[in-house]
Amino acid sequence: MPPEPPFLPLPSRSHTAWGRPFSQPRTAQTWAARTAGCAAISLMGYLVVGLGSWYLGDSPWARLFDTAYAAILLLGTGAGALGFLGRRRWAPAWTGGLLAVNLGLFIPPLSSSPLVCSGIVLWHLLLLNGLLFRTPGKRRGPKVGTPGPDSELAAWIDRAGGAALHLLLVSLFITVAVVGYRMGGRAPAQILNAIVDLFSVTLTVPLLRILARERPRLLALPVLTLAGSAAAAGWSPEGALFLLAVYQAYASLLILRSMPLIRELFRHFFEHPTRLLLLSFFVLIIVGTLFLSFPASAPEGRPVGLLDALFTSTSACCVTGLIVLDTPNDFSPFGHLVILVLIQAGGLNIMVLSAFTALLLGRSLGLKGRRLLGETLDLSQAQEAQRITLFIVASTLVLEAAGWIPLAVAFRSLGSEWGEAAWKGLFHTVSAFCNAGFALQSDSVALFRDRALPLLTLAALITVGGLGFSVLAAGWSRFAPGRRPPVGIQVRLVLAVSLVLVLSGTVWFGVAEWNRTLAGLTTGHKILNALFQSVTLRTAGFNSVDLGGLHPGTVLMMMVFMFIGASPGSTGGGIKTTTVAVLLGAIPAMARGESRIVFFGRRVPLEIVYRSSAIAGITILLGTGGLALLLFTQGFCFVRISPDPSKENEAKPTQEDKVALAHAIDALLK
Numbered sequence: 001m002p003p004e005p006p007f008l009p010l011p012s013r014s015h016t017a018w019g020r021p022f023s024q025p026r027t028a029q030t031w032a033a034r035t036a037g038c039a040a041i042s043l044m045g046y047l048v049v050g051l052g053s054w055y056l057g058d059s060p061w062a063r064l065f066d067t068a069y070a071a072i073l074l075l076g077t078g079a080g081a082l083g084f085l086g087r088r089r090w091a092p093a094w095t096g097g098l099l100a101v102n103l104g105l106f107i108p109p110l111s112s113s114p115l116v117c118s119g120i121v122l123w124h125l126l127l128l129n130g131l132l133f134r135t136p137g138k139r140r141g142p143k144v145g146t147p148g149p150d151s152e153l154a155a156w157i158d159r160a161g162g163a164a165l166h167l168l169l170v171s172l173f174i175t176v177a178v179v180g181y182r183m184g185g186r187a188p189a190q191i192l193n194a195i196v197d198l199f200s201v202t203l204t205v206p207l208l209r210i211l212a213r214e215r216p217r218l219l220a221l222p223v224l225t226l227a228g229s230a231a232a233a234g235w236s237p238e239g240a241l242f243l244l245a246v247y248q249a250y251a252s253l254l255i256l257r258s259m260p261l262i263r264e265l266f267r268h269f270f271e272h273p274t275r276l277l278l279l280s281f282f283v284l285i286i287v288g289t290l291f292l293s294f295p296a297s298a299p300e301g302r303p304v305g306l307l308d309a310l311f312t313s314t315s316a317c318c319v320t321g322l323i324v325l326d327t328p329n330d331f332s333p334f335g336h337l338v339i340l341v342l343i344q345a346g347g348l349n350i351m352v353l354s355a356f357t358a359l360l361l362g363r364s365l366g367l368k369g370r371r372l373l374g375e376t377l378d379l380s381q382a383q384e385a386q387r388i389t390l391f392i393v394a395s396t397l398v399l400e401a402a403g404w405i406p407l408a409v410a411f412r413s414l415g416s417e418w419g420e421a422a423w424k425g426l427f428h429t430v431s432a433f434c435n436a437g438f439a440l441q442s443d444s445v446a447l448f449r450d451r452a453l454p455l456l457t458l459a460a461l462i463t464v465g466g467l468g469f470s471v472l473a474a475g476w477s478r479f480a481p482g483r484r485p486p487v488g489i490q491v492r493l494v495l496a497v498s499l500v501l502v503l504s505g506t507v508w509f510g511v512a513e514w515n516r517t518l519a520g521l522t523t524g525h526k527i528l529n530a531l532f533q534s535v536t537l538r539t540a541g542f543n544s545v546d547l548g549g550l551h552p553g554t555v556l557m558m559m560v561f562m563f564i565g566a567s568p569g570s571t572g573g574g575i576k577t578t579t580v581a582v583l584l585g586a587i588p589a590m591a592r593g594e595s596r597i598v599f600f601g602r603r604v605p606l607e608i609v610y611r612s613s614a615i616a617g618i619t620i621l622l623g624t625g626g627l628a629l630l631l632f633t634q635g636f637c638f639v640r641i642s643p644d645p646s647k648e649n650e651a652k653p654t655q656e657d658k659v660a661l662a663h664a665i666d667a668l669l670k
Contacts, residue, residue, distance in 0.1 A: 321437025347434025437541025
């Protein structure tokens with residue numbers, strides 16, 4: 001008879017969630033940092049909401065409540081953090097009780113400050129979940145591709161990286177609230193922000209020491225930001241906190257990129273370049289939305305709506321030029337600077353800027369990096385990616401500098417001071433080269449309609465930016481000393497199609513608008529404006545004439561040209577000139593009964609034909625779907641973007657209805 005299996009022992013109190021001490025020092029340090037970070041977030045929320053006045057009104061007892069709350073929270077947090085560091089059994093229970101009480105205090109103010117209080121409540125719930133339902137973790141071995149066990153950086157990240165990263169993120173969160181959205185009392189909030197920053201920077205001092213020994217090239221930005229923050233602390237506290245935030249973001253990225261999970265995610269995205277490209281633009285749009293929603297981005301400190309900030313950020317990153325707000329009047333100089341950075345980053349592409357930064361720091365792109373850039377820039381040979389990256393950034397700086405000078409002089413001739421003229425010239429230069437179409441005048445560049453130099457400068461920048469960097473590289477190789485390689489078929493095709501589009505657009509616009517939007521100008525200026533509109537309508541979006549008075553035939557022509565767009569590997573959009581050339585080249589081939597398309601004596605592979613057809617088909621489906629959605633939801637006429645004539649006799653809302661609706665929306669948001 002087999003022996004009976006022994007009974008499993010019941011778990012003792014030392015194995016329960018509340019009573020189990022932390023066996024690993026890194027886990028204890030992480031929870032100590034989480035406790036301190038939760039206290040900092042709670043104090044920030046207390047400064048915004050005002051718990052004492054919310055519970056007790058404006059009585060003297062409210063101030064006593066505030067003082068007692070801050071003191072108990074700080075003392076309790078300090079005790080809990082020390083308990084975690086000492087790996088005491090009572091530390092999880094003590095911190096859990098403190099979190100529960102703090103959570104209860106922020107639930108009633110949800111009705112008055114839903115955004116702030118909901119974030120704090122969610123933060124507390126996540127920490128409580130980690131304390132209540134934590135299980136004994138097994139220490140995992142190093143993953144493939146992570147730094148070896150002898151790496152000092154890997155050892156520090158494994159030991160203290162989690163705690164440092166948590167406090168760095170908390171500091172960034174508080175800095176966004178204090179400096180960006182100007183929440184809480186100015187002096188108390190800035191002091192709290194400075195204290196949290198001090199703790200987070202202190203935790204990263206070992207990281208700086210390791211970088212000084214192992215990777216000294218990565219020390220330039222941290223040293224500059226810390227030195228700049230210390231220098232600005234006396235005359236601009238917000239500037240000092242902002243520079244510290246830049247340092248904290250940089251340190252957070254250094255820690256994240258060395259963690260096994262993040263490295264696995266990057267490996268996955270490197271294997272799928274399209275996903276990484278989409279992710280980079282998504283992150284850029286979100287960061288741009290955050291900055292554009294700051295009060296500092298709007299005049300008089302009145303922030304723009306979150307939806308308007310999201311649309312503007314998306315339009316700037318994707319260099320479309322569409323606006324829902326008046327750029328010169330609805331955004332402050334800081335907001336203009338944010339838009340300019342988004343345009344430059346979106347036009348050059350995040351991947352190119354990241355690769356250039358890596359090369360600037362003396363690092364190689366590697367096989368995966370070259371493959372990623374090759375697909376991003378539409379290169380036939382991925383090995384050229386590293387050389388093309390350096391050429392893209394260098395040529396961009398040179399061309400933008402060349403366009404900046406005449407535009408600054410043009411603005412100066414119109415009465416602007418030299419500083420204002422230089423800033424406007426730089427903004428319009430970057431916007432033109434990146435084919436973005438953003439302007440610092442409400443009527444775009446109509447002030448230059450009778451001035452040849454600025455219009456031709458803008459047209460040249462738009463054209464060069466829209467040709468593509470592979471065309472610019474081929475042109476440079478033709479004029480550079482040494483061996484002159486033959487001009488490729490793609491370069492010839494891009495130049496031929498672009499020339500045909502510019503000339504045909506100039507003729508069409510000039511004939512259709514000669515006595516309409518071009519009326520009142522001299523013959524030379526009419527031809528000049530027709531040429532400028534032909535160049536800008538495909539990709540940029542500037543206008544030197546009143547677009548509201550265009551002929552319907554001109555509008556149709558503009559839609560077709562905008563659909564075509566710029567060339568591959570450029571700063572512009574559209575389905576690209578080469579795609580249209582391949583599709584049009586298929587027509588005579590089909591008429592002759594041939595299965596091949598030939599340009600300049602070279603046969604186009606069927607793979608490119610299929611790819612061009614897919615791009616055109618997907619774009620047509622997306623455009624048609626978007627147009628249908630606008631027609632169904634906005635009540636616009638199909639022929640022209642104007643109110644539908646069939647709805648002119650419908651009852652229109654009165655002023656009282658609008659006021660009532662505004663009050664209802666305001667009450668709903670609150």
